[in-house]
Amino acid sequence: MGSQEDSSLKRKEFQKRTDDDIDSFLAKKDFQKSAAPSTTSSPTTSGAQKPSEPGAKPPAVPTEKREPTDEDHEEAIRMARTSRAEREAYHDVAVLRKKSHALGHKAAKFFRKHKAAEAAAHKCVAKAVAFREKATVRREKAKDFLEKAKSYEEELSEAAHGSTELSPESLRTRIASTERKAAKEEEVARRNESKAASQTEKAAKYRSKAAKFLEQNKLNEVESRRYSKRADNLEKAGP
Numbered sequence: 458m459g460s461q462e463d464s465s466l467k468r469k470e471f472q473k474r475t476d477d478d479i480d481s482f483l484a485k486k487d488f489q490k491s492a493a494p495s496t497t498s499s500p501t502t503s504g505a506q507k508p509s510e511p512g513a514k515p516p517a518v519p520t521e522k523r524e525p526t527d528e529d530h531e532e533a534i535r536m537a538r539t540s541r542a543e544r545e546a547y548h549d550v551a552v553l554r555k556k557s558h559a560l561g562h563k564a565a566k567f568f569r570k571h572k573a574a575e576a577a578a579h580k581c582v583a584k585a586v587a588f589r590e591k592a593t594v595r596r597e598k599a600k601d602f603l604e605k606a607k608s609y610e611e612e613l614s615e616a617a618h619g620s621t622e623l624s625p626e627s628l629r630t631r632i633a634s635t636e637r638k639a640a641k642e643e644e645v646a647r648r649n650e651s652k653a654a655s656q657t658e659k660a661a662k663y664r665s666k667a668a669k670f671l672e673q674n675k676l677n678e679v680e681s682r683r684y685s686k687r688a689d690n691l692e693k694a695g696p
Contacts, residue, residue, distance in 0.1 A: 553688035557681045564677035571670035578663035581656040588653035595646035602639035606632050 613628040 560681035574667035581660035592649035599642035
């Protein structure tokens with residue numbers, strides 16, 4: 458029993474000593490933290506500047522703003538006038554180019570109409586030629602029928618003397634029939650000639666329109682080239 462009590466007393470004393478050591482260590486550390494060393498600058502180093510570190514930018518020196526002079530105002534006015542003259546010149550060139558393109562487009566339109574009128578005139582001429590050819594064929598047929606009618610008339614004169622097998626009434630019927638056919642062919646020929654004349658008249662109208670459109674085309678082309686030349690000269694002259 459005595460040995461157990463001694464060991465417990467030794468343990469308590471060791472624990473107490475250990476706790477006292479820890480408390481004294483912590484008190485010493487807190488004292489060092491709270492007591493910061495006082496730094497006093499010497500009078501020799503207080504007024505001197507710190508040396509600049511390598512690579513650091515020097516302090517910016519403030520520049521004094523000077524008031525613009527009359528020469529500066531005149532230069533600004535001259536530059537503004539030059540810029541305005543350039544813009545006006547570019548605007549004038551653009552306007553001239555636009556007018557030139559519009560007139561060129563108009564000239565192309567009139568030229569297309571001229572070609573269309575010429576094509577219509579050629580078509581009418583071709584129709585007139587075809588109608589005249591038909592009229593010629595009809596007239597040839599009418600001549601053939603008239604020749605037959607003459608031959609029947611000769612036979613009719615021979616029938617009066619009894620030298621033909623056909624009766625006079627039959628010959629007169631044939632003569633009337635051939636003359637009617639000849640008259641019909643002649644009528645058709647005249648109708649075709651009338652159509653040919655109508656087509657010729659249309660062709661003349663189309664030719665007149667084609668000439669008018671060609672004239673308008675040439676006038677617009679001349680105006681377009683004139684505006685284009687003015688724009689070129691203005692670009693070469695500069696502002």
